[in-house]
Amino acid sequence: xxxxxxHPSTLSVQEGDSAVIKCTYSDSASNYFPWYKQELGKRxxxxxxxxxxxxxxxxxxxxxxxxxxxxxxxxxxxxxxPEDSAVYxxxxxxxxxxxxxGPGTRLSVLP
Amino acid sequence: xAGVTQTPKxxxxxxxxxxxLQCAQDMNHNYMYWYRQDPGMGLKLIYYSVGAGIxxxxxxxxxxNVSRSTTEDFPLRLELAAPSQTSVYFCASKAGLxxxxxxxGPGTRLTVL
Numbered sequence: 001x002x003x004x005x006x007h008p009s010t011l012s013v014q015e016g017d018s019a020v021i022k023c024t025y026s027d028s029a030s031n032y033f034p035w036y037k038q039e040l041g042k043r044x045x046x047x048x049x050x051x052x053x054x055x056x057x058x059x060x061x062x063x064x065x066x067x068x069x070x071x072x073x074x075x076x077x078x079x080x081x082p083e084d085s086a087v088y089x090x091x092x093x094x095x096x097x098x099x100x101x102g103p104g105t106r107l108s109v110l111p
Numbered sequence: 112x113a114g115v116t117q118t119p120k121x122x123x124x125x126x127x128x129x130x131x132l133q134c135a136q137d138m139n140h141n142y143m144y145w146y147r148q149d150p151g152m153g154l155k156l157i158y159y160s161v162g163a164g165i166x167x168x169x170x171x172x173x174x175x176n177v178s179r180s181t182t183e184d185f186p187l188r189l190e191l192a193a194p195s196q197t198s199v200y201f202c203a204s205k206a207g208l209x210x211x212x213x214x215x216g217p218g219t220r221l222t223v224l
Contacts, residue, residue, distance in 0.1 A: 001170075006153075032211045043201060043215040044154070051211075089153055095208060097142065097161060097169075101153040 002027040004092050006102030013080050014110050021105045023090035024072045030092040033073045035064060038087045038104075047088075048075070080109045112137050115216035117202050123222045124192040132187040132219050134202030142205045143185040144213070145169075145177065147198040154201065160185055161208075192223045 003026040013019045023033075031052035036044035050057045050064045050073065057064050061080075066073040077084055090102040118133045136143065141162045146154040156169030160179040174196060176188040185204075189196060202216040 034211070034213070043217050045215075046212060049211065093211065095211075097144070097156075097159040097167065099144070099156065099213065101155075103153045104151075 002030060002092055002094070002098065002100040004090060004100050004102040006090055006105055008105060009103065010106045010108070012108045012110060015080060015082060017080055019075075019077045019080055019084070019107055019109075021075045021088055021090070021107070022072060023074070023092075023102050024070075025092040025100075026071065027092065027094060028068075028071065029094040031095065032093040033064070033066060034091050034093075035062075035075050036089045036091070036101075038089065040086075044089060077107075080107075082109050082111055085109045114138065115202055115204055115214050117200075117216035117219050119219060120217065121220045123224060124189075125224060126192060126194065128192050129188070129190050130192070130221075132189075132200055132202075132221070134185045134187065134216055135183050136185075136202075136204040136214070136216075137183065138204065138206070138214070139182060140204035140214075141182065141207045143179065144203040145175070145185070145187045146201045146203065147171065147196075148201060148218075149198050157187065157200075189221075194223050197221060197223045 006023045034049035038044045063076040087104045093099045115136045144159045145157040155171045158177040160166045200219045203213045
């Protein structure tokens with residue numbers, strides 16, 4: 001089955017700096033890669049996603065890149081702000097019921 | 112639309128007790144999921160359903176049961192609660208096979224003592 005790894009497990013950055021979180025997946029059939037942000041005690045919220053026919057997607061300060069050959073995808077957050085502090089999860093899906101989540105990255109943005 | 116709703120928000124059970132976690136969605140979504148999230152960890156799929164009357168096991172189904180008698184509701188049943196089932200449980204839904212975005216409920220925090 002699919003296995004998703006995520007690095008780093010914790011990340012601290014200064015406000016205004018960039019943050020990068022990387023995920024790798026094992027199943028070449030995976031074709032959908034969402035990123036979720038989870039604040040303490042809250043539900044996961046989708047922040048950006050990418051499909052396998054696209055190499056990069058951007059939404060304001062957030063971008064995701066996908067390398068299908070290497071089976072990895074990354075989340076890039078620029079100009080970080082304190083409200084970006086949260087746990088971020090990546091996931092991989094081959095469609096239908098199959099969503100496999102990474103273990104999460106705790107991002108702290110220091111003022 | 113209320114989206115995905117879950118009840119209760121919190122529950123404490125004694126070992127061996129049973130309970131049902133409720134999940135409902137008003138978006139007419141065919142796919143529904145149950146995940147558990149242990150402290151500091153990612154989400155693990157317990158059960159899922161692709162439509163009324165159809166359910167299947169996920170990665171960690173032991174100790175749980177589900178049913179899907181209607182499109183809207185997808186309850187999760189714990190028959191004999193164990194401390195290992197202490198976790199936060201999230202229900203999620205998505206429209207169908209050709210759509211990808213999952214919508215999560217607010218979660219149920221369950222403690223088994």
